[in-house]
Amino acid sequence: MKSNAILSAAAAILAASAFLPVHAGDYRSEALAMMKRDFHPRGIAGIDRLDQDAVQAICNRTSDKPPEALAKILQRDQMDAIRWPSDGKYLGNSAAGEKIAQRGKGMTWKDKAGAPGGGGCYNCHQIGPKETSFGTLGPSLYQFGKIRGYGIENQKYVWGKIWNSKATNLCSNMPRFGHSGSLTEAQIRDLTALLLDPKSPVNSQ
Numbered sequence: 001m002k003s004n005a006i007l008s009a010a011a012a013i014l015a016a017s018a019f020l021p022v023h024a025g026d027y028r029s030e031a032l033a034m035m036k037r038d039f040h041p042r043g044i045a046g047i048d049r050l051d052q053d054a055v056q057a058i059c060n061r062t063s064d065k066p067p068e069a070l071a072k073i074l075q076r077d078q079m080d081a082i083r084w085p086s087d088g089k090y091l092g093n094s095a096a097g098e099k100i101a102q103r104g105k106g107m108t109w110k111d112k113a114g115a116p117g118g119g120g121c122y123n124c125h126q127i128g129p130k131e132t133s134f135g136t137l138g139p140s141l142y143q144f145g146k147i148r149g150y151g152i153e154n155q156k157y158v159w160g161k162i163w164n165s166k167a168t169n170l171c172s173n174m175p176r177f178g179h180s181g182s183l184t185e186a187q188i189r190d191l192t193a194l195l196l197d198p199k200s201p202v203n204s205q
């Protein structure tokens with residue numbers, strides 16, 4: 001079953017259930033109309049950014065607790081859409097990865113379409129030993145490879161997590177960097193090395 005079909009099935013389930021307070025539907029469309037009225041498209045920042053895909057809609061409408069069976073199906077869809085490295089190599093350059101993790105640039109109306117952006121990973125994660133300013137919305141990734149292992153299974157896990165966090169955790173708050181096109185394959189390879197190259201400062205210091 002593809003996402004659209006799942007969405008209509010899910011909408012039917014949700015409409016028949018007690019997930020939503022009586023007026024929630026009205027407020028949601030009122031809020032959306034307000035945003036559409038007040039947000040103005042500029043440059044690459046189009047109004048289509050207000051459109052939710054099936055996963056975002058289900059997570060929002062269930063306060064991140066979708067029915068388990070539905071979550072499983074949607075998660076599988078997200079997993080199936082991950083693009084794995086075209087040459088089978090998961091690890092790039094960890095020093096380049098650190099720069100991407102540090103960089104928060106990208107996706108604003110001033111940015112050019114297709115220009116490589118940053119990951120902004122430190123906004124949510126502790127990562128390298130030298131950076132002392134980091135957010136804590138996500139778990140610490142310091143010594144990630146040392147603790148979790150350097151093998152191919154973990155390389156695939158990290159690649160998949162960066163490409164699409166929702167493939168392993170449907171209502172994850174982590175952005176879907178590959179899925180949304182905000183990071184390139186080469187950038188994801190460098191970030192995977194940052195976390196999993198044994199010589200990366202993340203693991204060696």
Ligand code: HEC
Pocket residue numbers: 101119120121122123124125137138139141158161162165166169172173174175177191195
């Ligand atoms: C807006 C906050 C946010 C940003 C930005 C973010 N993450 Fe995350 N990340 C999370 C959260 C929350 C989790 C835990 C939930 C989950 O696993 O999806 C997580 C989980 C992870 C995990 C799995 C950790 C584990 O213990 O299994 C990895 C690996 C990861 N993030 C890497 C990255 C990288 C690399 C970047 C930058 C490209 C990044 N994250 C940017 C919020 C974020």
